[in-house]
Structures are given as C-alpha cells and as structure tokens.
Amino acid sequence: MKKIKLIFLILFMCVAMVGCSKEKEVNQIDLGQLSDELLTKEEFEDKLNQIDDSMVKKLYNIDDYVEARVYIGSGATAEELALFEFRNEKDAKEGLELVLVRIANQKDDFSSYLPQEVSKLDHAMVKQWGKYVFVCVSNHNFSEEIILQYLQKE
Numbered sequence: 001m002k003k004i005k006l007i008f009l010i011l012f013m014c015v016a017m018v019g020c021s022k023e024k025e026v027n028q029i030d031l032g033q034l035s036d037e038l039l040t041k042e043e044f045e046d047k048l049n050q051i052d053d054s055m056v057k058k059l060y061n062i063d064d065y066v067e068a069r070v071y072i073g074s075g076a077t078a079e080e081l082a083l084f085e086f087r088n089e090k091d092a093k094e095g096l097e098l099v100l101v102r103i104a105n106q107k108d109d110f111s112s113y114l115p116q117e118v119s120k121l122d123h124a125m126v127k128q129w130g131k132y133v134f135v136c137v138s139n140h141n142f143s144e145e146i147i148l149q150y151l152q153k154e
Contacts, residue, residue, distance in 0.1 A: 029132060029150050031083045035069040038081055038147075043140045046073030048081055056082075062098050064091055066131075078110050078117035081143075082135040089131055096128040099135055106137075 039048060048071035056070045057063045062084065070082040082099070086092040103121055110117040125136040125144050129151055136143035 027151060029085070031067050031069045031085060034147065034150050035071065035081065035083055038083075038136065038143050039071065041146060042081070042136060042138055042143050044073070044077075044079050044081075044138050046077040046079045048073050048079060060095075060098055060102050062095050065095065076114075078106055078114070078120045078137050080106075080135065080137040082133075084133040086131045086133070092128050092131045092133050095133045096126070099126055099133055103135075103137075 035050075050069065050071050051059070053068065056065075056068045059070070059072075060082070062068070065084045065086050067085045068083065071080065073079045084092070084095055084099075086095055103124055103126060107118050107121045110121065120137050120139060123141065125134065125141045127134050127144065127147070129147075134143070134147055
C-alpha cells in the first residue's frame, strides 16, 4: 500500500510539473558521445556497464524510446546512468514517469539491504528536456552541467 501511495504521489508531481511547462526546443544530442563524457567526468564509485535493450525494457518498463544508453553498476551501489531519446516530448513525459517509478522501486530495494545508498537515489539527477530524459545516480552529480552544455550546443 505504501508503494502504491508513493507511485501515485510521484505521478501527481510529474503531471503537475508537466502541466506548467512549455514545449522545450532542444538540440539533437549524440547520446553515445554524451554518455562517454558523463562516464568519464562524473565520479562513480562503482564500475558501470552498459546493458542491452531487453534489460533496459525490463528495468525501466519503457519500450517506446528511439535510443537508450543505460549503464548500471554491480549492485553494490545504486549508481546508474540512463539517457533516453523519445520520438517527441509527450513520449518523453511518459518515459519520465516510468523513470520515477524505477527510482522509487530502487529506494525500496536498497533501503532494506544497503540503506546508505538511498541518499544517492534521493539526490539523483532526473530530468526531462524536450524529447530527452536523463538519469544520473551518483554521489556528485556534475551530470546536469555536462548535459546542459550538450543541450546548448549549436
């Protein structure tokens, strides 16, 4: 019951944020290049490995993306990097809702066996810009600055 309330709360917050936002124009982003830079510059404790599309769909319950670059750790940390491109902003908003559900589920999972990792999830960088959704779970979160640079490139 607690999990269901949390999911509804997250979905309500997403709908409230989406209702107040305008259509965002963003540049086309090379997710491969961006993920390489984030993996290099963001300070992850764990070694993150890219997962294939079938695993992305299983973990995030998202299957309508154009491209996804998702990297997860060994399970010893909650660290994760996920970059999604969708067909349009509407699909990205729906993807963001599913990303927030994943983060909530991760909090529940880690709270029982590695509670110190929940702080990373509480402070995760989870953003949607236009048709893109970005997730970075780490201790430092320089990722938003790096992503903004890619969004502003001409």
